[in-house]
Amino acid sequence: MAAVDTNMTDAGLAEFTAEQLAQVDKIIADHRGKPGALIPVLEQVQEVCGYLPMAIQTVVSDGLGIPLANVFGVVTFYSFFTMIPRGKHVIRVCLGTACYVRGGQNILDKMSQVLKIEPGGCTEDRNFSLETVRCLGACGLAPVVVIDADTHGQVKPAKLEQVLAKYN
């Protein structure tokens, strides 16, 4: 099962601020007892927390009185919800036709290797998230990597670490 990685289970609530948790409680309190509350609650809670780890899902489950299994079922059913945290910096590697032809896949592989995460993942120190995109409209610069708002053109695998070093 590619599906469940038990390592992602319990990071605990410690990583969230008291303010975030208070907001979560308020969202739950506003929706408690209302039918169809689960999805809007998860949506808003994800906005506050950035993602929906087990500890947060447990809070939602307890707060709304909905079994954890049902919360988990909904979170994993909709691709909008994520159980993987977002890094401080988001890296998007372009795999559009032009970038692909000019070695975009090699860039992605190397990036995965350097950061030790799969595309879609987040580094353990939460510094980087790695994503792929299909064409950024900058084909002349292929292969392209976008980090946050910075566009890096004609990236070479050997120079990746140099580029990443700027983001800490």
Add this chain to the structure above:
Amino acid sequence: MVNLTIDNLKMSVPEGSTILEAAKSAGINIPTLCAWPEIHHTPGACRVCMCEVEGQRNLVASCVFPVSEGMIVKTTTERVRHARKLNVELLLSNHPTDCNICIRNGSCELQKVAEAVGLRTVRFEYPQYKEKKLDQSSPSIVRDSTKCIKCYRCVTVCEEIQTACVLQPSFRGDKVFIGPPFDLPLIETNCTMCGQCVLACPVGALYEKDDTEAVWAALQDPTKHVVVQEAPAIRAALGEDLGMPVGTLVTGKMLTALRRLGFDKIFDTNFTADLTIMEEGSELLQRVKEGGTLPMITSCSPGWIKFCEHFYPDLLPNLSTCKSPQQMMGALIKSYYAQQAGIDPKDIVSVSIMPCTAKKFECQRDEMSDSGYQDVDYVLTTRELSRMIKQAGIDFANLPDSDYDNPLGEYTGAATIFGATGGVMEAALRTVYAIVTGTNLESMDITPVRGLEGVKEASVEVGALGKVKVAVAHGLANARKLMEQIRAGKADYAFVEVMCCPGGCVSGGGQPIAPSNEKRITRAAALYKDDGAVQKFRQSHENPSVKKIYEIFLEKPLGHKSHELLHTNYVHRGTDMPHGKKASVKKAKH
């Protein structure tokens, strides 16, 4: 009624029937893997039951397609046969091929369906499944997700019939996964270990933790004295797993078979069922007289106990402090019996045969070692005992009868009906009535508490106590209804019986696979026959061996020794998952 034609056969069926039901009523069995009479809706997930309906462009799934007037259905056309084969072929392409060593070898519905559609080859690279980790965390149930065919039966059973809501679908498309949230090990979830999901599983994805090897080893060990007890419901169901008709009462053959397997002493859980009535009845009277917590709720069913500990921890004071009959017997075997027989309890291996997977969990609870040792060492389900009997090559149906051993074997009719829903209540009322009034009930049959209605009520005039109102629930969804009433203070019952499994132990999670209401009624009827026509005594306090054990060992109900060996306390578990690996805490007796 609606008129339709299936395979040139004209028929008339009730409105709202599905094609599958209509066909079955006319003797046409359409193969299916997800439709199941036990659950009140059909997931329509397996797509094996495809049929052709005139006027419909596509094939339809007969399990969810309702009949309509004048409908013409064909179930054997080339198109239908091709589609069914293909769908089963696809299921198999994603399923392990270790059928010969699978626990469901011979009783697997996927095997049967593959046979029914005439599948002889699988054209896909075979198998394509990805190995998933085997969940053996629970002492009761093993979860092998690799074999899951996503029929959704266990999901419905766990959510709607037992309301534990542990097994649920997650992810989607080809990644759909049926299991606890986050793929948590079962022991860390709110699983009650009831095993109803095991009865629902068509394949080997959910099954009992098999302890037969350990028991074989104990039986072969000359230094061990192996003692066995059997729950009431076993004698009403073991026969059918060994080729006899459903509901055959096989007490005598069962005892002979156990002796042939090599057990040294054969006692009967029914003896401690009688003892339970003495203790629980006295506890009820004490609570009524001294203003204790009421209603008092029975504590025989370990699945119910774990459910209560998770979902209704505030009602734990309502639970009777009595151990279940299995655990009372366990404690007595390694104390009273060891003393009487002059055997060192450390050399005793105590085995119990139960209709129940939750009992495997119960015997490992920290509280259950009041004899100084783990009171019950191994619990085997009915299915496991049946397996051992088959392995030993015993011709069960033709065995002669034999009798239990003393001093822990003798039982009354009141004990044997523990196996059916309402039985504990009926047995308790018989004895409580006799203690309070000094006379026997006019009729020993208290019929309002019998039968399969979800929640049953009765009220009995008990001498000086006046009207005693009681309620009985079986299946945890029904128990939940009753608990909500009690929690809200809207229930004026004195005594409540709860059995975890629908129908009570006769249809427990360890019983022969594929339950039905018909089987529940037939098995229960066997127990009521044992009570009404076979046993000499029908009231627990009349059991001569029970009288004797109070005389020479326990002194009196609720006495010091009873408190030490026969009573227990409960754990506040709550519903926060994951629970710690050790699902119970150290005891602190109150």
